[in-house]
Amino acid sequence: MCRNDPEVTESVNTINGPWCPLLPMELIDRLIKKGRYRLVDGEWEKFCPRCSDWWPADTEFFHPFKPYGLQYVCKACEAEMAGRDSASKAMVRMQQHAA
Numbered sequence: 001m002c003r004n005d006p007e008v009t010e011s012v013n014t015i016n017g018p019w020c021p022l023l024p025m026e027l028i029d030r031l032i033k034k035g036r037y038r039l040v041d042g043e044w045e046k047f048c049p050r051c052s053d054w055w056p057a058d059t060e061f062f063h064p065f066k067p068y069g070l071q072y073v074c075k076a077c078e079a080e081m082a083g084r085d086s087a088s089k090a091m092v093r094m095q096q097h098a099a
């Protein structure tokens, strides 16, 4: 399921049809090299380092997070981590480290 973010320009929406969110190709390149993104059967997938699994790179599985488009971990992991204060602080550190 892909929903376009109205705040994002359409300029990069030619990579592989509509997907969510829209990232600059150079950023996607970097994420692919880091092992965070991959293209499977024409669909972008994003790696969740917490559950070590690949999920469709859209807002159904990841919360939007700028400027990197999607949250560092998947929604399920995020919900788990949000239940514990110390864990959610660790997540913020992880995101800062990733950036």
Ligand SMILES: [Zn+2]
Pocket (backbone or CB within 6 Å): 048, 049, 050, 051, 052, 053, 073, 074, 075, 076, 077, 078
């Ligand atoms: Zn996860």
